[in-house]
Structures are given as structure tokens and as C-alpha cells.
Amino acid sequence: MLIPFSDFPVRAQFQQGESLAGYLYRFQGGNGHRIARRLEHTLGALYRGTATDAPPAAFDTLQMLLGTSTELDRTWWLRKRRLPKCSNGHENSRPGLNITPVRFCVLCLSECGFHFALWELPQIAACPVHQIRLYEHCALCAKTFSWSELMPDWFCACGQSIINAPIKLASRNQLLFAQLLAESEDIDLPSRFNNRVEPSISQGYTLSEVYAGLEWGGRLRKALCRDGHRSRKPIQSKRNYRPFWSDDWVAVLLMASPDELKHRILRILVRRFRGHKDLLCSVTKLDWLYRLMRFVGTGNYGYFQTKIRMVVAQMLAEYQLKLPISSAVFYNPWISPTRRCENQTRLMHWWANLSKHIGDLDPEMLRYQQTTVIPPIKYGKREYELELVDILNRLSSVAFEQADLADCRALSYWWRIPKDLRELQSPSDVLQQLGLHLTVIPDYELYFVGSLVRLACQEKPA
Structure with missing residues (x-):
């Protein structure tokens, strides 16, 4: 039986930019309790937002526990769901949030004392302010953090303090992607973030556009980097094999300027036509590159897809010889x-x-x-x-x-x-x-x- 918050003597205030799970942890910890597993499961159902009946029931349960101390935005939580696979980035919805694993920026946690909603976003791995990696595992016992096992005052179940964990610098790509998420219009950041996050190249976008752009960019990467005859084989077929693009290739693609974007795509296109000595190269309609052309020419796109689409359209206009045949004919990109x-x-x-x-x-x-x-x-x-x-x-x-x-x-x-x-x-x-x-x-x-x-x-x- 979950205890309503009105029955607790200590009433913590919800902070700007704080995550809902982090607030419940602080509230329970202030009253000497840990988050019960049932409460964690209820939070998980609300965060995922994938089932039809689970999110409304979870929302009602949490709002009943909070009472009038904190009003949750029902429309925000109930309209949120994960992007369906192969949606071509057309789905205009919020991404499913990650309640597990629990991530922390050690320095932000020591300064503010609460868990940020920014740390719950999928694929985020760095703090854009302190430029360090987020922690998902205990530095002592190496277990993945979860809300039901965390002790009050930000301690792991093994007794290790999260605030005193060693600091590790984040990679450039991790920082750029974290900065991209932090600059979204619909992300609520703590007041300490004001004027501390460098403005990104892109402006005027939402979180749903970021993740839709990631999905769309992933398909773009496959179209550019995979041969039609090898499309049935996995990209990483050998152990410890790493392709020439990095795991953050798509995220960097979204944040690149149009000139950088064209250079990156053209560089892969040159590799795609390696070995061709003629002026013109023919690409069958079964090839991934041909599917790319069809892909960028249809559909309604968000901010990032539109930017990529315009650059790809410029590249195709420069390198494609348009003929009324089913295949696509390109000028050899090896020739300047x-x-x-x-x-x-x-x-x-x-x-x-x-x-x-x-x-x-x-x-x-x-x-x-x-x-x-x-x-x-x-x-x-x-x-x-x-x-x-x-x-x-x-x-x-x-x-x-x-x-x-x-x-x-x-x-x-x-x-x-x-x-x-x-x-x-x-x-x-x-x-x-x-x-x-x-x-x-x-x-x-x-x-x-x-x-x-x-x-x-x-x-x-x-």
C-alpha cells in the first residue's frame, strides 16, 4: 500500500528542471524511506507511455500520492510515447523516457542536490555544463543505478556516495548531442543552466524532432554506407569490428552546418563509388542509394530532416544526371x-x-x-x-x-x-x-x- 504524500511530515518542493522520479526519491528520502518497487513500476509505466491503459492508471496513482502539493501536466505525460520503428521520422510525439538506468552528473548533483529531467532523455551521456560523463554505475560495486535500490541522500546500496564518485571527461560527440538536447524548446532546465550552455548551431526545434531526426538520419546512414548486395548482412558481422562511421555519426550529422553536412555525406558517397573510373555510374532501384533518393523526396519532415533533405537534394542536383529510366545515374564523385x-x-x-x-x-x-x-x-x-x-x-x-x-x-x-x-x-x-x-x-x-x-x-x- 503506497502512502499518500499528505501523510508524510516532510514536504519537499518540486524544483525547476527536476525529474519526477528524482522528486519522488527526494520526498521519500526526506522522510526516511526508499522508493518502493511498486512505485518504481508505476513510474516506469508512466515514463514508457507505450501501453493504452497503463499510462492513465499510473498517472492517476501518482497524482493521488502527490495530492495538491504538485500538479503534473497530464497532457504532457499522456501524449508521450516512443517513436514507432521505421516511421521515417514523421511521428510528431515525445520520445519515451529512460527511468532505468538512472544517470547522474556528479558536479550538478553536488551543486543542486536533485536529479535533472535532462538526464532521463534517451541516449544522453554527458553534462553540457561541466563536460563530464554521466554516471550509470556505482564506482564501487559497479551495479547499475535504479531508484528502488538507491539509499537516501544519494548513496548506492553498497554505501558508496554518488557525489564523491570520480569524474570522467565526456567525448566531443557526447557533449554535442547533450548540448543539442539541452537546447530543445520543450526541455525544462534548472536555473543554474541559464547562460551556461553554449548555443547550438540549430535553433527552434523540439525533443520529438531531435529523436525523429536520429531515426531518419540512421536510415540515411544505411542508404549511404551499405551496399545493396550486402543489405541482408548485419553491419557488424565480426567481433570487435567497427565501421568507419562512429556510433555518434547520426547525432553529429544533425548538429552539423549545411557545409559540414554536405562534406560528410559526399565523403561517404565517394567511398561508395570507389573503383569506378567512368564519368557516369548507374545505380539500380534496388540499391540503398536509390532508396535514399526516394526517401528524401517524400513526406513531411521536422527541423533536422528538412536540413538534411535540402543538403542531400543539393548534392543530388550536383551529381545526378536525370534520365527517364528506373535506375539513377550519377557523375563519378571521384572526379571533382x-x-x-x-x-x-x-x-x-x-x-x-x-x-x-x-x-x-x-x-x-x-x-x-x-x-x-x-x-x-x-x-x-x-x-x-x-x-x-x-x-x-x-x-x-x-x-x-x-x-x-x-x-x-x-x-x-x-x-x-x-x-x-x-x-x-x-x-x-x-x-x-x-x-x-x-x-x-x-x-x-x-x-x-x-x-x-x-x-x-x-x-x-x-
Whole structure:
């Protein structure tokens, strides 16, 4: 039977920024009691907020115990629940809080004497003010802290004082993430935090947006870092294996500036296309990178997802060659934009000279192509798409080598193109217009053009 607070002689006051579990611990400890296991279970049901009936019942029980001494915000607790898995970061709700393990900042606890609500947030591991790690285990017996086993006045059950625990410095990523949580608009911080937490790069966000951004960023990381052929294998398949990204990669991604964000994503994209020597790289729709493109292009996003989405959209606009095919075609990220622009300029001049020697397209065929306003997207024809990309890469390679036009006799004798394809004035339009033209011709004609291009690449001057 839980004793109502009105029956206790000592009445502790709820402090600004204090956690509910920490307040109950102080109240019980001030009256010479520990938190009963039943009370801890009631708190856990309220904190998790996952079941339908448990949170309202837990809320009623705790409010009955508190009486009128402390009014809990019913809407805050009852609307709070964990983000469902694979929600794409769309769920606008508060995250489930962690009642276990119990975390402490040794210096904050010695200064203020109460447990902060900030320490209950999922994945927080550092104090943004004192820049030290939060304690979850006793320094003496190494047991994980829990409210039902803590003795009054912040002592472990083994007799070790939490306030006197040794201090350990936190890592930079842990500090950045703790700072990000502390700067959320809907987190209640103690008055001692005023002007002591450095302002973060991002402003105007809520806790739910932070954790939705973590989930969304995790899927973004998988899209960037995992190969489509290895998607069924676990990321960490070997003992003590650590991938090149860290466990805090997503949190750092959320806090990065747009320029830093683009650099980090592009750096992984470069690793993704390691080994490709051609100008263009084709990615099938089953690949994680293609799913990334679909992922960032749909849905309603919060603050952090919008920031990441804009950066990814800029990166795709810079490195993607848009063609009406099911696969995605990228410029090789190993080739710098400056060098790529130079190559495209050479391609434009070379193509302008070559196209003068190529005959006009038959009027009837041209009329047929002009009636096709939107080129059909040929889903599932992977061989067709690879042939198209191979033609563009071979033409680019011949142009970069400044091949003599006489070497391309097969193209000039047998290929026919529309007049518009000869009047290209922008280097960035050559591959785009050539690709669009190749997508509207029949499959057999595309393979015929491909054989001509390969033959032209093999020819040598007499």
C-alpha cells in the first residue's frame, strides 16, 4: 500500500528542471524511506507511455500520492510515447523516457542536490555544463543505478556516495548531442543552466524532432554506407569490428552546418563509388542509394530532416544526371566538379564537330519522336539502362582523348540524329540531351548505336 504524500511530515518542493522520479526519491528520502518497487513500476509505466491503459492508471496513482502539493501536466505525460520503428521520422510525439538506468552528473548533483529531467532523455551521456560523463554505475560495486535500490541522500546500496564518485571527461560527440538536447524548446532546465550552455548551431526545434531526426538520419546512414548486395548482412558481422562511421555519426550529422553536412555525406558517397573510373555510374532501384533518393523526396519532415533533405537534394542536383529510366545515374564523385566541367566542355566541342558529319534523322522517325512528349520510363530493363550509360561513357571517353573524327566513321555513316542535338551550347546539356534522345528510340536501335560507338572506339587511324 503506497502512502499518500499528505501523510508524510516532510514536504519537499518540486524544483525547476527536476525529474519526477528524482522528486519522488527526494520526498521519500526526506522522510526516511526508499522508493518502493511498486512505485518504481508505476513510474516506469508512466515514463514508457507505450501501453493504452497503463499510462492513465499510473498517472492517476501518482497524482493521488502527490495530492495538491504538485500538479503534473497530464497532457504532457499522456501524449508521450516512443517513436514507432521505421516511421521515417514523421511521428510528431515525445520520445519515451529512460527511468532505468538512472544517470547522474556528479558536479550538478553536488551543486543542486536533485536529479535533472535532462538526464532521463534517451541516449544522453554527458553534462553540457561541466563536460563530464554521466554516471550509470556505482564506482564501487559497479551495479547499475535504479531508484528502488538507491539509499537516501544519494548513496548506492553498497554505501558508496554518488557525489564523491570520480569524474570522467565526456567525448566531443557526447557533449554535442547533450548540448543539442539541452537546447530543445520543450526541455525544462534548472536555473543554474541559464547562460551556461553554449548555443547550438540549430535553433527552434523540439525533443520529438531531435529523436525523429536520429531515426531518419540512421536510415540515411544505411542508404549511404551499405551496399545493396550486402543489405541482408548485419553491419557488424565480426567481433570487435567497427565501421568507419562512429556510433555518434547520426547525432553529429544533425548538429552539423549545411557545409559540414554536405562534406560528410559526399565523403561517404565517394567511398561508395570507389573503383569506378567512368564519368557516369548507374545505380539500380534496388540499391540503398536509390532508396535514399526516394526517401528524401517524400513526406513531411521536422527541423533536422528538412536540413538534411535540402543538403542531400543539393548534392543530388550536383551529381545526378536525370534520365527517364528506373535506375539513377550519377557523375563519378571521384572526379571533382571543376575537372568534370572541363571534361564536359571538351565533350561539347568534340560533339559539335562530330555532329556536323552525322546525317539528319528521317522526317517520319523525327515526327514519331516529337509526338512522344515524355519519354517512357523503361522499368526493369537493366540491360537497356546499362547499355545507355555505356554509350554515354564511351562517347565521353573518346571526347576526352580528343579522338580524330575520322576514327568515328561508323557513327557518321550509320547514325542519324535530330537537328536540335547539333545545336547544344551548354556543356552540361550534352550528356543530358544525348541521354534523352537515346531513351526515346526503340531498344533494337539503342543496341545498334551502342555497337557503332564501340566500333568507333576500337578504330585506329590508317
